[in-house]
Amino acid sequence: MKKSIHYLIYLTLFLSYLTTTTHSWKKEEFRNCNQTPFCKRARSRHPHSCNLIPSDVTITNNGDLVAKLKTKPNPDQDSSDDHNPDLEFSLSVYKDGILRVKIHENQEKDKKRFEVPDVVLDEFESQKLWLQRFKKEVIGDDLLESFVVYLSDGYEVVLRSDPFEVFVREQGSGGARILSFNSHGLFDFEQLRVKKEGEDWEERFRSHTDSRPYGPQSISFDVSFYGADFVYGIPEHATSLALKPTSGPGVEESEPYRLFNLDVFEYLAESPFGLYGSIPFMLSHGKSHGTSGFFWLNAAEMQIDVLGSGWDAESKIALPSDQKRIDTLWMSEAGIVDAFFFVGPKPKDVVKQYASVTGTSAMPQLFATGYHQCRWNYKDEEDVKNVDSKFDEHDIPYDVLWLDIEHTDGKRYFTWDRTLFPNPEQMQNDLASRGRRMVTIVDPHIKRDEGYHIHKEASKNGYYVKDASGKDYDGWCWPGSSSYIDMVNPDIRSWWADKFALSEYVGSTPSLYIWNDMNEPSVFNGPEVTMPRDALHYGNVEHRELHNAYGYYFHMATSDGLLKRGGGNDRPFVLSRAFFPGTQRYGTVWTGDNTAEWEQLRVSIPMILTLGLTGITFSGADVGGFFGNPDTELLVRWYQVAAYLPFFRGHAHHDTKRREPWLFGERNTQLMRDAIRVRYTLLPYFYTLFREANVTGVPVARPLWMEFPEDEATYSNDEAFMVGNGLLVQGVYTQRAKDVTVYLPNGPTWFDLRSGAAFKGGKTYKIEVTDADIPVFQRAGTIIPRKDRFRRSTVQMENDPYTLVIAVDSSGAAEGELYIDDGKSYDFKQGAYLHRRFTFSDGKLTSVNLATLGTKFLSDCTIERIILLGHSSKPKSARIEPSNNVAEVELGPLQIRSGVQSSVLTIRKPNVRVSDDWTIKLL
Template sequence: MAYRMPTSTLLLQVFVLVFAARCAYSWRREEFRNCNQTPFCKRARGLKPEETSYEASEVVLVDGHLQGKLFPLSIQEGDPSSPLSMHVFFYSDHIIRLKINELNDPSDGTKRKRFEVPYVIEDSLDEKRLWIQKLVEENGASVVTLASNLKVFLQHKPFQIRIQDGEKCLLSFNSNGLFNFEQLREKKEGDEWEESFRTHTDSRPYGPQSISFDVTFHGAEHVYGIPEHATNLALRPTRGPEITSEPYRLFNLDVFEYIEDSPFGLYGSIPFMLSHSAVRSTGFFWLNSAEMLIDILAPGWEGDDSNKKQELNESDHIDTQWISESGIIDVFFFVGPRPKDLLRQYTTVTGLPVMPQLFATAYHQSRWNYKDEADVYNVDDGFDDNDIPYDVLWLDIEHTDGKRYFTFDHSLFPNPKEMQEKLASKGRHMVTIVDPHIKRDDGFFLHKEATSKGYYVKDIHGRDFDGWCWPGSSSYLDMLNPEIRKWWAEKFSYTNYAGSTPSLYIWNDMNEPSVFNGPEATMPRDCVHHGGIEHRDVHNAYGYYFHMATADGLLQRSGGKDRPFVLSRAFFAGTQKVGAVWTGDNTAEWDHLQVSVPMVLSLGITGLSFIGADVGGFFGNPDPELLTRWYQLAAYYPFFRAHAHLDTKRREPWLFGEPYTSYIRDAIRERYALLPYFYTLFREASMTGVPIMRPLWMEFPDEEMTYTLDRECMVGSSLLVNGVYTQGAHTESVYLPGGLWYELKTGKMFSGGDYFKIPVAMDTIPVFQRGGTIIPRRERPRRSSTQMVNDPYTLLIAVNGTHEAEGELYMDDGNTFDFAEGAFIHRKFIFSQGCLTSVAINSQKSRKKFISSSMIERIVILGLELPITTHATVEPHNRRVELEVGPSLLRSGMQSNAYIIRKPNVLVSEDWLIRVL
């Protein structure tokens, strides 16, 4: 008799093989679908404008918005002929929304409704609705005129929408006639709805339901956004004469060891695109969480009607085609006019970035995995022994009891509370990983409860979906269901999460969701969520809902007092109001160091301000030079974390010896010196949506030389940073926009508007302060950010051509939400005509107060040309303080002369004036 291997043993071997394959090989293109292997993408790309015409009819004003129906002018065989519903809404700040869906008869409860993405749009958006009072019919179009000469034209036949500023077109929808909407229909005999890819078959029980359309950005020179892709910031054409590229893909996937310079989709998706030119910036957002593919259409693409563009009095335009597998059309048009206006408009719709705790903006140390408590203590001591600050130590999946989340392996971590408390005594925190796959173990309390309550995503047969991830056989919680999200949040209480303390925070990984044995290593599209929603509809938002529920859990844990910190790998529109993200499993290669800049910038301009990339590369072993260069650049990422794969060599900052330990120490300390500046930028982001790390064209929108730059970036409006991306480099070519700039290493002044060849030694990368700015710093080395709370400040003033400068400083308690009730200090520093003044930005009465005893201990002024004097005067008390000309004595080692005011000893929280003349 032949021996039959036990099922459990067979499954275990399959899992081991899958795991080994993932660890041994890099990204394999054949494991993921391309457009030709994706029927709805191939169909949409093959459509001709004359095949998909619609007519808008019965267009009227109802409750202050436009309402009508869309009738297909040509019907494909087998397609339903019922009209579509259409609504156009108008909001303050020049935001326009278009919704198109199938008409649903309320009396017909049998028809399946198409999925509309919940929990993304801000509840307050409805308060900003404009109630249109007048509709004008003009040359076959319904016309609405808004403020500032903005007009919206809804052309009836063929249907299209144009948004114009006077006679100049800004944005148009369906101006190329590529709109197509596959309506749900009954399956007929002979219909083949199943689709197969490799070994997986998608049952597609509701048949084809894809949507496609075109959007034109008129007057645009470049388009940006739609992350996440490891490629240039300025998006390149994917279709056109002699262009045979794949479209940009938005489909959240666990792409193991991804390659750079590819339009392939990675861990997150934000269907928001921005255009920019010297004349105007515009934006477009599609609220849809199904798989999406987007083509950038080059001039001369099949169907391009250049004559029509000439009729609209424009010289430049960029056509795009948007394709989604399912869902509805719920799109927003933003008309700027400038880049920062777009971020304000977009975050009005999807939410402002969350204000993080101060410690989270400092340096984080992680790897897969710190193996036990002794390892944790050794690493912690290593930072102290080498005088390197850090704030957070992370534990990956190996800290758990057999990959059961909310547990500790007590043979390795027998005293988790004591371990966290020892770190907390130094002002440090810990982060543990909690992933969405739940181990299918009848003895595991979480699995037992989730099973009994029916809280898992179901497979096509109605059973709890069973997929493979780190624990082996796993099921996945249905985070679309608010009841389940509430239940999940309760698991983070100190009672439920045994061994956790107030200094413990959370990391959500693998939440695309990653399923090792699933199609494209994710969940099958025909799995079923709450309300009968297919996974295909909600896929790109799954990780966002998981992230949201986890953050709610930490919020509940503190009784609503403390701000949560949760890092997520997967993301969607709206993630910015939940927490931080990073760029995923990069590699220790110079190309990955360089591509981290456009990746972080792309995420920033689409709303996600709290972002970073794994320092040193997750995979592989960086040599000392690459690791040093990565630290020097990453010190300016908004989220600053070192992380590495299980199989990599240990690379804590001191392990490569001198001089590299000193180089890395200096980079980390520079981040800590700049924490007041970064925290002020996080406050700005939380109020305006403008990112911390931003492309040069966001600060210099009229300088065309900046439009395609993505090797360098602005950190706030004051610092320009250019990494070193080549091994053995001795110089870097850096473009400095117009105005004065000061190299931080030397204090040397540059007059911008050109490229400069900057010498680079191993101790630093090119960093410049913009003339006309003031940066607050804290110069005293400490173990962690929490030990810097009462430290004094240094103000670094870099004057412009008229010897003026200004900057801001924001402070609060760094932990709670008391700032929302006015418990903060927000100061503006102004240097003009030889006087430095400090004034409150918000002096309104508030329910709570934040008090600081911190002083200004030093003021450094760069670029000032004044008669040599020996003192400055502090008012209102007419107190004289020492003033000298000499080296700045900042840690960055500035060599050129500067005016230095020592010990003015003025409170940072008060109004004062210091007179240099």
């Protein structure tokens, strides 16, 4: 008995130990750079160890510059047996200042190195500028001549021979450098070769062994950004917007930024560790040059070091020292060099250039820009009904109700747990009768169950990814033993897409959309919770070569499925956790399984801004934090910020307490309702911005420096962000904040959207805050369209009238745009849309048509209210032309919300139609 009492005490202690340790990031379960041989090798290489020299430089009849990269003969060593074959180098130039460099090895081998298909747009090739000739130039004391070709107005590319480097500079032999490749001689390309006797290619990590049948094949090189104060991009990491150095003097021992799609349990708020998606695209920005970008199309594991200044002090580099520079080291386990250089020079130029390679964001349906309500899990039809009706009971708008994995029959996707969801069609139709949609989850792991039709077909047809021995790979995920659809094969993608047909997906209706989770892919019993690198895909491609793109192809197939389902005219909505360059064309992403902590609310801003910079504008973080229970204040603050971010969804883990907006007392219900309503009033603005992103690639949520590239104070600010060019949003990221510090960028005046008060730009303010809202400012010179009416969902807002908010600049002018279409189909591509520009100057507001395809879209919507901020005179009325009506001008509220005191100049009921040309002149 006594013994057992001791035992009990130990157990109690042990249990309390467990509860404190089970909830944390399992660092040791993931490889660090030192445990990753290619990373370790690349990181330890010394500058100028590259001994390649381009030779046979010619221009092909495809308009490319090509060369062979030969190993420099080493006089100290007889290199006859250790001779590396030549590498093939090609350089192409595209419209708008884009340079593409490919380096490849001779492909006459059994194993072909993987080139990532279906990412670069087909149209991109048509934008190639055919090179006609090159100039020769001797740089400095070089022994060999270098080759110079035209890139775009004011920029040229130099292929330097010895030392071998490629750089972009301003035109002319003394032109300032913009970007360069291999300026530190760190380029290394491990060519495929025959295994030497006694050589061991296997790699072991924890209990896993990677057979590595093709041996080392990694690539690494350095890239330098000139005139750069900061570098940005390369998501997905939970870290600051401006990337901190990971190596160099004064930098603590740090991991490189890792790009390896992983399902990381409870990720940390500050870490260079790789998360669910990867985009190897980096931007630099600085006062002197502006912005430039570098993109490496490669789907293998990548590690990127941002080198702190002075890292190369010992290497006696002869780079121009008068230019501020940031050096970076890029390392990948496999693939080829397929690199894109973007000259900018403005931030929006770089994102547009990148978008011309990988595509712009798909135009979302209007409903998708509203509020989404999710939880793991809304349990059954009654639960769904109840949650839905509570939104109405509390007059809180929302558009989409989500079902997580528990809705399925034993995690067999495309099925329903019929005891919980006996009538899924009826349930969806009921939601749809109030304009609401439903989203269900469909993951790529397929339960290995002979009775499951998807598994039966996939295994019969050989549609699964194979293990190293050629058998269907059998991993473990939600359903238990599972296999994974090989989405790299277009035929398999097409088969998968057909599964979303209404007749195939039993229980689905046209108002059902899809969520792709776990597509990194997540494999519970795989190395680093993912698929073994030696697993085999279509075309004998190893998983290591395409790992980061797996989720992308899955997302693509699902999105194509919804497109097919809707006869090609219903814009798909698919949320994905994994992503890759090009994901923006297929749907939305979110930042995965975050945690209910203030830190994580804070880091969600740079994470989302970074995604926007790298092409994926439609992204968001789980409101409230997925793991854990947010305290009420955190939850409210999260809603208040997230309402201004592109994708707005509340979600929670099944161990957490319910947190729908009405569960925290009247006051907090009011606060969350207000936050969600703010989003709905701004939907016309958001939708216009989504269209801008769809056309140009410029994101909806932007870092301040994108709008104010000259203002150095904005470069590393990632607490505030711009929505379009008009709104500056400052979140509140601390508990019980009484005030927050806001930097308002230099140039314009800013209007506080709570009070209408004007603030001069270029200054930091301490702004008082209450629990009611977060500081939001409208930039002088902009006009923002709103709809100040509240409805159940976006569908009922269709015919509601608009409000225009004009913030007049110092010259008395402002302008803004409004884009409208049917909110769901592709008819806009045939011109079925309205695109208006509103310009205000000299006391006159004018609406003009911007649509280029003629107007096939009709809207009866009118403008019910025009608010003027910063207008100096006090007019009493306004004359409307051509109708010759007069509208009253009075003082009214800036927002119609009880408790918000403001009194601003308001044109009352001009009631002009939004589709017409008109002017309104203040009298």
